Amino acid sequence: MIDLALKNVSKRFGGLLAVDKLDVEVPKGKILSLIGPNGAGKTTVFNMITGVYPPSEGTISYQGKKLNNLRSNRIIRHGIARTFQNIRLFKSMTVLENVQVGMHCRTKSGAFRALLNTPFAIREEKEIIEKSMETLEFLGLADHHNEYASNLAYGDQRRLEIARAVATRPEMLLLDEPAAGMNPSETAELMDLILKLRDTGLTIFLVEHDMRLVMGISEMVVVLDHGHKIAQGEPKEIQQNEKVIEAYLGTKVKAKA
Amino acid sequence: MKQGSEMGNGEFKKFIIYSLFLGVLILPMVGFPGTHFEAKRAFIVWGVFVGVLALGMLNQVVRQSSIYQKTLGGPQSFNRRVTKQFQKIPVRHWTLILLAAVAVYPLLANNYMVDVGITCLIYIVLGLGLNIVVGLAGLLDLGYIAFYAVGAYTYSLLNLHFGMSFWLCLPIGILLGAILGCVIGYPTLRMRGDYLAIVTMGFGEIIRLVLNNWDSLTKGPNGLLGMAKPSIMYPAFSNSGLEWATYSLKSLHALYYFILLIAVLTVIGVRRLDQSRIGRAWVAIREDEVAAELSGVPTTWLKLLAYAMGAAFASVAGAFFAAKLSYTNPNFFIFMESCIVLCIVVLGGAGSIPGVILAGVLLIAVPEVFRELQDYRMFAFGLAMAVMMVLRPEGLIPATRRKLGLSDIETDTIGELEESYQAVDSRT
Amino acid sequence: MDTSSFLVQQLINALFLGSIYALIALGYTMVYGIIELINFAHGELFTAGAFIGLIVLAALQKYGFVQTHFVLTLFLVFGMAMAYVGVLGVAIEHVAYKPLRNASRLAAILSALGMSIFLSNGMMLSQGVSDRAYPALFGLKGITIIGARITYGQVFIIILSLLLMVALNMFVNWTKLGKAMRATAQNQVMARMLGINIDRTIRVTFIIGPALGAAAGVMVGMYYGSVRFDMGFIYMIKAFAAAILGGIGSIPGAVLGGMIIGGVEVAWSAFLPSAWKDVTTFIVLILVLYFKPSGILGEDVSETRV
Amino acid sequence: MRKMGILVLCLAVAVGFSSMAAAKTLKIGTLSPLTGPYAQDGTDILQGVKTAVAVFQKAGGIPGYKIEVIPGDSACDGGKATMAANNLINQGVNGVVGAYCSSATIPSSVPLNEANIIQITPASTHTDVTARGFKQIFRMCPRDDVQAWSTVKFLEDGLKVKTLALIDDRQTYTVGLTENITKFVNEDKKIKIVALEHITPGDKDFTAVLTKLKKLNPDAIYMGVYQPEGSLMVRQAKALGIKATLLSEDAVYHPKFIEVGGKAAEGTFLTYAKAPDTPERRNFEKTYKKMWNAQAIGSYGYYAYDSAMVFMEAVKKAGTTDTNKVAATIRDNTWNGVSGKIKFDEKGDRKLAHIIWIVKDGKFVPYWDPMTEKYF
C-alpha cells in the first residue's frame, strides 16, 4: 500500500529548478531513503511535503488526500512529522517541554481551560506528561527530561528532534539527515532506533548522507541529482548503479601533473 | 589576560579619551543656554559626568584585577553566594511573604503611598498582559496601551450611557479588547519583529486619535467624566430581614485591595497560561516559528490568541483605571505609556512573572520617590534604562522554564564562557 | 487662489515636508540596514542638531558674521551641527548599542528608547523647556509660481536636502567605505572575512546617519523658526514610518517613503478632514505593509528558510 | 550682668517656645506639569505661587503662620495628578493651586474634594471643573465661553468679518474654545464659518491646512492653539501670503510668541484679560523677574500668583484655615489681583472679561474692549 505519493512534482525558485518532475511513492510501513549530493533538492522535497512551500507543479497526496495547499500544522495532523537538517529545537525549553510541544496537535485544552485550570485541562496535562515521558523513554532521553534542550549533547539533540516529531503521533516520519554529525557508534544506535520506530508501524522517509545507515536499513532508495530522479531501487542495486557512483564521487578531472 | 599595570595604563588612556569626548558633547550643549557661554555651568556638568565615568571605570578595573577575582569575584563571588542562599527558599514561601507584605501595606501606608501602590499594581497587570505577547509569544508590541484605552472607554461609555455596572462591563470590555487584539494582530502576522513595532505603534496611535476625534461618542479631548466606582453586593440584615446591601469601592483602600485581587488573579492566570499547552506553544513560536509550525502548532491562531489574551488583561486594567479616576481622556493613552509597559516587561525579563512584578514596582514607585528631583528624574530614568539593558540584557530576573521534580542543574559556566567566545554574528 | 495654484502650492508643501522626512528617514534606514536596530534616539539626534545649529548661528549673528559672510555662515552652521551630532551618534553607539549587538533585539530596542529619553531630557535641562527662536536667515521673501508661493528658505532647504541625498547615494555607491558599509549591512561575517573592520564601518554609519538627521534638524529650525527639546518625537515617528514604508535598509526606499508620508499628510489635510491626518498616515503604512510586508523597495525577507 | 544674661536667655527660650507653639504652617500645594511638553507653563505656575508667597510674606504675612510651598508634578496626566494630589493631601496642605491641564485637574480634584481642601486652578478652563458641585474649587482663569464671547464680539462688531475659518489642535482647551465660538457665531448668524481645521500638537508644518484656508479665503482665521504652534502658524501663514486677519487666544499670550513669530506675529489679535497697571502688578513683575531671572512672564504666572494670593489673603481674613470658612471668604469677597478684579460666582468661576490685544512693534498692546466696544 502506498502511503505518500508525489506525482510529477516540480519546484522552482525564481529561475532555479530545484526539483524537476519528481515521482516518488512511499510504501506504508517501510523505510525509504532519498539520497543524492548536496543541493540535489532533497530537503526541498521534504519542505513541499510538509507544506513549508507548495510545489510549483504536480500533486502530493497522502493516503489518498491531497496535501498541496494545506498549512504545515494541518499536514502534521494528517500524520506526517519531520525533523530538520540543522537542529531546530526550542532551546530555552526543557527536553520534556520540547516533546510536549509536539503533542500540541493531539491535545485540546485551550486558553480558557488553562486559565480556569479545569479538571479536563489537569487531566490532559497529566496525560501529556505521561505520554511525553513514554516517548522520551522510547528514545532513551528520559533521564535528561529536565535539562534545557540547548544543554544536550549533539547526538541527544538529534534524538530529541525525533522524539518531538514522534510525539505528534505520526504515521509517517520524515527524517532529514538524522545521522549528520554523529559518530559511528551513535549512527549505529540511530539505525536501531529507526528500525524500532519502523517496527511500531511507522513509515519512514529518510534523507541521509551516511551510506552505512542508508544501505543498512532502507528497503528502497531513491537517488536525486539536480532535482532529477536518477535511480530507484533496493540498496544493492543502487550501490552498483554507475549513474549513482558518478553523481556521488564525481568523475575525475585530469589528474594533477 | 593582560598584566595589571598595562591594563591600568590602557584604562587610563581610555578614560582620558572618553573624558574628552564627553567634553565635546557636553560643553556646547550645556554651555550655551543663551547666546553667551556659561562656563561655570558647563564645566560643572562635565565634571560630574567625568566623575561618574571615573567611578565606573575604577569599578571595572577593580573587578578585573587579579586580587578581586581571587577574593570577591569569580564563581564563589558574594553576589552568587547571596543568590544561592535566596534560591534555597522555595518559591512558595516567597510568594506567601510577598502576599502578606502587599496585604498589610495599605494599613501601614498613607493615602499617597496607597495610591502609588494602586498605580504600581495597574502597571503590573498591564506588564503581565504584555508579557504574554512580548515575553511568551515573542511579538513586539508598541501599541499595547490601546487595549488599556479600550477597557477604560468601554466601561466609561457603557456606564455613562446605559448605567451598566462595572461587573457587567468587565466581560464586555475583555471581549472587545480581545477582538481588537485580533484585529490588530491579523495584519501583522506575516511581518517580522521590527515591522511589527511600527505597525503596533501605529495602531496604538490610531486608537488614541479615534478616541480623540470621535466627539459624538467619546467627547473627544474633553474626556468622559463621572463613571460610578465598582460596587459589591453583600447580604446584610436590616429591619426588613435579609437584604442585599451595596458597598461601593470608593476609598483608596478598597480600590487597592480590589486591584490587588485583579493583580493576583492576573498572576495566577498568566502563570497557568505559561505552564499550559498554550504557553508552551507560545514559547515554541518565540523560539522558532517554523519549527513550531512544523511540530503541529497552529502558529497563526496562537499568535492571534496571544494578542487577544494580552489585550484582555489590559482591558481589565483599563476598566479599573477609568472607574478609579471616574474620568478618562485620550491623553492618558499616549505612546510613552506603551513604552513604559514594554520597559516593565523587558527590564524585568521577558517571559518572567517575578521579573515583571519587580520591574513594575521599580519603574512606577521608584520615580515617585524621586519626584522631588523633577526634571532630573526622567533624565536619570532614561540613562538607567540604557545602563540596565547593557548590564543585564536578559532582564532583572531572566525567565526560566519550569522544571518538573527536584533535579538541580548547575548552570554550566564553561558553556556560558564559550558562548561569549562566539561573539561573531550567528547569521551564517 | 485658483485650483491650479492651490494644487501647485500643496505640491510644494508636500515636497518640502517630504524631503525633511526623507532626510531623517535616511538616518534610520542606514542604522537599521547595518545593525538591524531601530534607533529610537534618532529623533533626539535630530533635535540636538537643531540646537547646535542654533548655538552656532546665534554666536555668529552676535558678531555680525552672518551679514558679511552669508554662505560661510550656512556652511559653518550645518557643518558644526552635523559634526557634533556625528560624534554624539558614535558615542551613543559605543555606550548603548555596541555592548548589545549580540543580545536580544528587545534589549537593544529598550536601550535605544532609554537613550532617547535620556537625550531628550538632557536637552530639556540644558536648553530649557520652552521653544527657542531661531534667527531668521531667510525671512519670508520668496517667489511666486502659478500663484503658489515658495520662499527662498524653502528653495534652499529642498535643494540642500536633495544634494545631501545625492551625496549620500554617491558615497554609498562609489566610495570604498560606502561599499564596505553596504557589504557589512548585507552580510557581516562575509564582510569581516574580506578584511572589513565592521566596528569601524558601523561607527561611520553612526556618524553619517545622525549627521543627516542633524542637517534636517537645522533645516527645520531655520525654516520653521524654533526648536524645542521634544520636537524630535513627532519627526521620529514619521521618519520611522517613512523608512519602513520604503523598505527599511534601502536608501532610495527611505527617500520614497519620506515623500509618500509627506504627500499623504499634505494631501489628506488638503482635501479631507484634517483631524484624521495622522490616522491616515498610519493606515496607509499598515496597508502597504500588509500587502507588501517588506516595504515598497525592501527586500522580501518574509520567505521562510528551512 | 549675669542675672541679666540669664533673664535674656530665659526670655529668648520662652519666646522661642511660644513662637514654636504658635507658628503654625500654612502649606500651599501646587499641581502643574513640571515635566513633559507643558513644563514651561507648569514652571510658570510654580514660580508664580512662590513669588506670591514671597510678596505676601514681605508684606507681613499672616501673624503666627509660616508659609510653605509644596510643589506637585501633575505631568498633565490624570493618574499622575491624582497621585500627586494624594501626596499633597498627605503632607497636610491647606490649599492647592492647580492643576494646569483640565484632564489633570478633574481627576485630581476628586481626592482634594474628599479631603476638603481648597483648590484654585489658574489654567483649567473646562466647564466640568466647576460644574460638579464642589464647594471648595475655584477657577482663576476665565472659562472657555467667556473668552469665546469676547472673540465673537470682536469678530462681529470690531472687525465686522463675514467669513471665518477655525483651527484647533484637538486638545481639551482649544476644542472648548472653537466649540463655543461656533456656538455663538451660529446663534448670531452674522458670520459664516467656512472651515474648521485641526492640527496635531507638536507638529511644525501646518502649510497644508493653511493653503487650504488660503484657497477658501476667509476674512479671518482663528487659531485655537498653544504658543509653540501659534508662533509657527503665523510665520507659515505670512510665508504663504495669507492676507486674512489672524486671531488667537490667551494660550499664545507669551513673550515666546513674539520672539519666535518675529515679524510674522505683527498684527495678530488675541484675547487676554486686561489688568490695570497697578503698583501691585508692577511689584509682582519686578519681584518675579528678579526671583527667577526671567525676561518675561507667561500668562499663567499671573493667574497662579493671584490664586495663591487670594488663598492667603482669605486665610488671613477668615483667621482660620478651616476650608469651609476660607471658601466662603473667597467666594464672598472681591479681591484685587494682578490680573484684575477678582470675583467668583457660586460655582467658583471668575467673572473676568477679556479684551482684544494686538501684537505691535514686538509687544502685546491692548486694542479693543468688547464690553465697551471701544478702541484703546
Add this chain to the structure above:
Amino acid sequence: MKQTPLGNWRRAIKPSILELKNVHTYYGNIHALKGISCTIPSGDIACLIGANGAGKSTTLLTIFGVQRAARGEIRFKGRPIHRLRPEQVAVQGISQAPEGRQIFARMTTLENLEMGAYLRNDKAEVAGDMEWVFGLFPRLKDRARQLGGTLSGGEQQMLAIGRALMARPELLLLDEPSLGLAPKLVEKIFETILEINKNGVTIFLVEQNAHMALSISNTGYVMETGRIVLTDSAAALLKNEKVKKAYLGE
C-alpha cells in the same frame, strides 16, 4: 583509524603554510571540532572530505576566526592566528570562498569583486587581478553590472572564488565549490582551481565530491564527527577502500 605519518613527511620537504594543532571548537554545548591537527604545505592543494555535519566547514570557519578555537593552535606561516578576528586573519593573506557562497546580493558582480580587494590599495594591480579573474571566469565579465543576487548558482560560485582571489591570497580556503552545480560546471570549476594553484596560491579545499577533489589534490584529509580520521596523499586516498566505503557504504 589511525593517523598516518605522511603529513609529517610532507612537511619535511615543503615549508608548511598552515598548521592546525589540536583545535577544538564549540557551538554552544556542541563539541564540533574535537582536536583537529593538520599541516598544509605551501603551494599544495589539500582537501578535506567527509560526510555532512562532520565539521569540515567549521574547520574553515575556525581557521578564519569566525568560530573561536576554544583550545589548540592555528599557525599561518608560523604566526599564530587563532586569537585573531576574521578581519585580522584576512590581513594575513588568507581568503575564503565560504559555504553557500555568501555573495553580497545587492551589489553588482564588479562591486563584489572590488570588495574582495578591500584590503588592497594598489589600484593598478587590482585592475590587473580583476582582468585575471575575468580571464578565469569569462562569464563574470558578461555579468559585471548585474546584481549578485540575480546570478545563477554557478555564476555565484565563480564570483565567490573570484572575490576570494581578488585579495591576492597566499592561502585560499574553498568550501564546497561544487555544491549544487551541474557536472560540466563542476569540472570547469575544478580546472580553474588547478589553474589558480599554478599561480602559486595554496588551496585548502573542503569537498563532498570526494573523487574530484582528491583527483586534483596533493594531500587529503578525511573527517568524521569532528575528527580527522585519515590523512594521506590524495592519490593513496583515492584508492583507499575505506574512503569508498564512507561514501557508498559498501
